[in-house]
Amino acid sequence: MRCHELEPLIEAIADGTFEPAPEDRAHLSSCAACSARLAQAQGIEQWLTSRDAPQPPASFTVSVMARLGQEKWKTERVVDIGFNLAIAAGVLVILAGGAGLAWSLGFFTIEIDVGALLDAATAQVEGRVMNQLQTVAIAAVLLTMALVLWWWAETATD
Amino acid sequence: MKSTSEHELVERCRQGDDTAFRELVDEYKGMVFALVARSVPNRGRAEELAQEVFLKVHKGLPYFRGEAKLSTWIYRIVVNALSQERPELATVSLDDVPEGEDRERRQPGADDRAFGDVVLRDRLQKAIERLPIQYQVLINGHYMKGMRYEELAAALDLPMGTVKTHLHRAKRRLRHLLETEYR
Numbered sequence: 001m002r003c004h005e006l007e008p009l010i011e012a013i014a015d016g017t018f019e020p021a022p023e024d025r026a027h028l029s030s031c032a033a034c035s036a037r038l039a040q041a042q043g044i045e046q047w048l049t050s051r052d053a054p055q056p057p058a059s060f061t062v063s064v065m066a067r068l069g070q071e072k073w074k075t076e077r078v079v080d081i082g083f084n085l086a087i088a089a090g091v092l093v094i095l096a097g098g099a100g101l102a103w104s105l106g107f108f109t110i111e112i113d114v115g116a117l118l119d120a121a122t123a124q125v126e127g128r129v130m131n132q133l134q135t136v137a138i139a140a141v142l143l144t145m146a147l148v149l150w151w152w153a154e155t156a157t158d
Numbered sequence: 159m160k161s162t163s164e165h166e167l168v169e170r171c172r173q174g175d176d177t178a179f180r181e182l183v184d185e186y187k188g189m190v191f192a193l194v195a196r197s198v199p200n201r202g203r204a205e206e207l208a209q210e211v212f213l214k215v216h217k218g219l220p221y222f223r224g225e226a227k228l229s230t231w232i233y234r235i236v237v238n239a240l241s242q243e244r245p246e247l248a249t250v251s252l253d254d255v256p257e258g259e260d261r262e263r264r265q266p267g268a269d270d271r272a273f274g275d276v277v278l279r280d281r282l283q284k285a286i287e288r289l290p291i292q293y294q295v296l297i298n299g300h301y302m303k304g305m306r307y308e309e310l311a312a313a314l315d316l317p318m319g320t321v322k323t324h325l326h327r328a329k330r331r332l333r334h335l336l337e338t339e340y341r
Contacts, residue, residue, distance in 0.1 A: 010333070011326040041333055047282055048301045048329075056191035057205065061183045064212045065176065071213060 002027075006034050014041035164228050171219050183212055186232055189302065193236045196298045198243060199287060211239050226312050233299065233313040240291050248291045285335040293328035300325055 006027055012018030020028065028035050102108065129136055167185075170178030190211050195204040214235050222231055241248035286294060292314055299305040299313070311318040 008330070011329040015329075017322065037333070040336070041329065044282065044329060044332060047279065048297065051301075053188065053192035053302055054195035054204075056187045056208065060187050060191065060205070060208070061180060063205075064183050064209050065180060067209055067213060068179070068216055
């Protein structure tokens with residue numbers, strides 16, 4: 001028995017999964033290097049067996065559940081964005097369909113002086129708005145407030 | 159945990175029951191945290207990584223077929239998470255000759271045999287952190303209560319017969335590291 005033959009068996013002898021043969025024992029008792037290696041392997045074994053497992057902090061489960069909540073929220077947000085995009089795409093398809101239908105019915109070929117028509121409409125609207133300026137201003141303020149509230153509610157839930 | 163109650167717990171988690179998932183975290187946090195913290199020296203990062211393991215567990219539960227024990231499956235997720243965290247130690251082949259193996263080794267002295275000393279324990283811990291991830295989780299899993307050879311074999315995707323061999327190799331490499339680098 002030589003040192004290099006015993007070397008691969010040191011750990012198995014140290015943890016008790018290999019029973020050394022008489023010649024192994026004889027070598028171990030006569031070879032200082034091998035007996036020192038065995039002692040070191042036994043020391044490692046003892047240390048591995050006796051060391052305490054690191055404990056998670058008391059708040060660990062709460063932290064995991066909080067992160068899980070954040071992850072769920074992110075997923076829901078992706079779904080929300082996807083839903084909104086789908087709605088926008090649907091509206092575009094409807095508008096495009098309407099335009100296509102109008103084109104196929106020949107509405108775009110009717111000759112109208114669009115500029116004159118718009119001028120007349122703008123003049124009419126201006127006249128009516130000027131008559132009820134106070135009402136229009138109040139409606140504009142209310143609408144702005146509603147939009148600000150909606151924006152605040154959206155950002156507050158983020 | 160008994161297999162019936164484990165199965166019920168998994169089913170409840172799959173149905174979106176947060177209380178059930180909380181129970182699952184409470185049941186396995188000790189194992190997950192111990193495995194992670196023993197391989198990742200920074201405690202804050204270890205905690206973060208252990209939390210990420212549970213997020214992966216939650217995400218993967220719908221695909222858990224129940225062929226292995228839940229603990230084995232979670233253990234595998236821990237191994238993957240640690241491999242991603244320390245890729246330099248994950249790609250090392252377990253059959254390669256380790257760095258420093260051929261270096262001249264010092265004969266262990268009397269100091270090395272008494273591991274009661276704090277400095278020596280620190281040397282051992284540092285040496286463990288240098289081992290390939292598979293060796294680390296093998297040693298840490300084996301010496302942690304409750305992990306049997308069968309579970310280690312399943313988790314590390316190793317034949318049952320080679321688990322003991324790899325465990326001995328891991329400890330031998332640990333001893334060599336102490337003899338060469340952490341004197």
